[in-house]
Amino acid sequence: MTVTLADVAARAQVSPATVSRVLNGNYPVAASTRERVLKAVDELDYVLNGPASALAAATSDLVGILVNDIADPFFGIMASAIQGEIGGPGGRAGGERLAVVCNTGGSPERELTYLTLLQRQRAAAVVLTGGAIEDAPHKAATDAKLRKLADAGTRVVLCGRPQAPETGAIALTFDNRGGGQELTEHLIGLGHRRLGYIAGPQERTTTRHRLEGHRAALAAHGIEEDPRWTVHGQYDRRSGYEATLELLRRDPSLTAVVAANDSVALGACAALRDSGRRIPDDVSVAGFDDLPFSIDVVPALTTVRLPLAEAGARAGRIAMGREEAPPGGIAVVRGELMVRGSVAGPRG
C-alpha cells in the first residue's frame, strides 16, 4: 500500500541501497543514476519512513525543546529562537531536523516523562529552558536522566537554567541574581526604603535567585527587610494582582513593588490602580524580563531585559554543534536594566 524504498528502487531499476544513498547524499552516485532515482521518487510520491530510517541508522533528527509554559511569551520567544537555529525546515541548517517543543506546564513529572519520551526517540539534542525545580529528589532524577541522554549521544543544553554539573549538559544561565540586585538598587537609589516584593513559586530556582538579588540590594544599603514585604505567587498576572492587594493590606505605606516578572508586574499595576493609587506617583512598580508588551503598558514598565532571543539562538546553535560550547560548559547571560516610567522616587 505505502510506497517503500524497494518500490522506488524497482521503478528506477537500481538496488535499494542506491536509492538510500541518493536520498542521503553521503556516497558517490553517478549523476544519471541519481536522476533516475529522483524521478522515481517523485513519480511514486515516496516519503521516507522515519522510524525505519532512525532504527537502521541509530540516529534521529528530532530535537526536543522543553518549556514550562508555552502560552507565556517568555518561553515562546526562547523556543522560537531555538527552533530558528535548529534549522527545522528552511533553517540555515542543512539536514532537516524536526524541532519540537514540549510543554511541561512546570510539572516535574511531565518534564521527566518528556525527557524519557525524547530518549525513546533517540533525540539528537534536547534544550531545556527556564528555571529548574529545587526539589531534591526531582532534581536528582532529572540530572540522572540528563546524564543518560548525554551519554547516549544526545546533546543537552540548558537555556536560562542553572548549571547541572556532572550531567554533561551545557548551560546558558541567566544572571537573575545580579539583575534582581541591580533593579532593586535602582529603586533604593531613588529613595525607596519600603519595598514590597512579589516572588514567584517557592520551589523554582529563578524565584530564589531573583529574590536573593533583591535582598542583597537591601542588605547592601542597610535596609532591614520586613518579612511582611514578601509574598509568593505564580508567574502570572492574576497572581500579581492578588499579591499586591495582600501587600497593601499588610503595609499600606509601601512606596514600591518589585515583581518577579513582567506579567506579575502587570497584575500589580492593575491592583494598584484599582485601589486608587497612581503609578509611579504613589507607588513605583518594577518587573523582570522585558517582554514585548512591557513597553506598551502605561506607564511603561521599568524592568530587567533578558536577551531571550539571543540566548535561545545561541542555545540552538550549540545544540546543533554549530557553535562551540562556552569554556567550562557554562556561560552567564546578564540582564540589562531598562529604566522606564513605572518607577520614580517616592513621594514627599
Added chain:
Amino acid sequence: MTVTLADVAARAQVSPATVSRVLNGNYPVAASTRERVLKAVDELDYVLNGPASALAAATSDLVGILVNDIADPFFGIMASAIQGEIGGPGGRAGGERLAVVCNTGGSPERELTYLTLLQRQRAAAVVLTGGAIEDAPHKAATDAKLRKLADAGTRVVLCGRPQAPETGAIALTFDNRGGGQELTEHLIGLGHRRLGYIAGPQERTTTRHRLEGHRAALAAHGIEEDPRWTVHGQYDRRSGYEATLELLRRDPSLTAVVAANDSVALGACAALRDSGRRIPDDVSVAGFDDLPFSIDVVPALTTVRLPLAEAGARAGRIAMGREEAPPGGIAVVRGELMVRGSVAGPRG
C-alpha cells in the same frame, strides 16, 4: 552498549515477546511473570527504542501541532490547550503521546516541510492552527499533503483555520468575518464615520476575513470607504505603530483605528500617544483576539475575544479521537465583543 528488549528478556528469563507484551499490556501475561519482567526493566534501566517500536507496529505516538509564530501568545495559548488534551505525559489520555509544536514562522515552505517531516514520522495526528496562506499553488500543495496524511491514517484537525474540503481534515473555524463586522458596527453605532483599518499581511485568510467583516459593517451603514483608510502590515506591534502613523498622515481626521489584532492595536495606541492624541478622547482603538495583556493596557482594549483555549482543547480532543467531529467536519467558533475603555464616541 544500550539495553535492548532482548537484554531485559534474558535477565527476566523470558522471551523478548513476553517483555514486549508486558510493556504494551495488550496480551495476557501471568502476574508473576509480569513482575519479573518489570523488575528487570527497572534494574537495567531499560528505555524502549521508539523508532524500532514504531517501525514494527507501524504506528507512532507523535502528534504534530503547527503554529505560525510560537512567540505570539495567540498561538501559544492554542498550542498549550491542544497539548493539554493530547495528553502528553500527565495528560488525561492513557497512552503517552509526544505532542510536538512546530513553528512555521508563517512560511508556506516550512509548513509543507513540517508536514512532510510529520508524515515521515507517521504521526498519529496533526493539528494546524491559525490562518492559511491564500496563494493558490501553495494551498493546492498543502491540501494534497493533508489529503495524503489523512489517507495514511493520520487524523488532521484545523484549528482557527478555514475548512479545506476534500482533504478529509476536520475544521474548527473562527468567525473572523462576523467578529470583524460586529466590532466595526459597535464603532459605527457610537457615531464613528471615519475609521482607519490596519490589516494583517495580504495573503492570509484571517486578514481577508476580518477586513471583509469590517467592510461589510461599513457597507451596511452606508459608509463609503476611503481607500486611504486601509493599510496592510504584519501581525505585530511594530507594524501597528508604523501603520498608524501612515494612517494619520493620510487622513488626520480619523476618529477610530481598528487593528487586525491586539498586538497591532497596541502599536496603534503607542503611535497615537506619541503623536499627541488621547485614547479614546481623540481617537478610539480596537483590537482583535483579546489576548491576556489586552485588559492591562491603559485604556483597556475593546476587542473581539476568541475562545482560543477552548477551541484548542476541542481540537486536541478531536485529534485524539476523544470527541466526535462536528457534523460536516466543520464547526464555526464565534468571537465575542469585549467593550472596554479604548473605544468611545467621536468627539464633538
Added chain:
DNA sequence: AACGTCACAGCAAGCGCTTTCTATGTACGG
C-alpha cells in the same frame, strides 16, 4: 599488453521491536 586504481552499484546482514502462529502445561468433564 598486463595490471593496479577508481568510481559506482549491489548484496546481505542487521537495527530493536511487534505479532502471528505454534507449543506447552494445566484444569476439567466425561
Added chain:
DNA sequence: CCGTACATAGAAAGCGCTTGCTGTGACGTT
C-alpha cells in the same frame, strides 16, 4: 484416565531502512 479447552510463553518472520563489504567495468600506468 484420556481428550478438550484454556491460559500462557516462545519461535520466528518481518517492519523499511542503512551500510560494510564485495563485485565489475573503465581507465591510466608501466
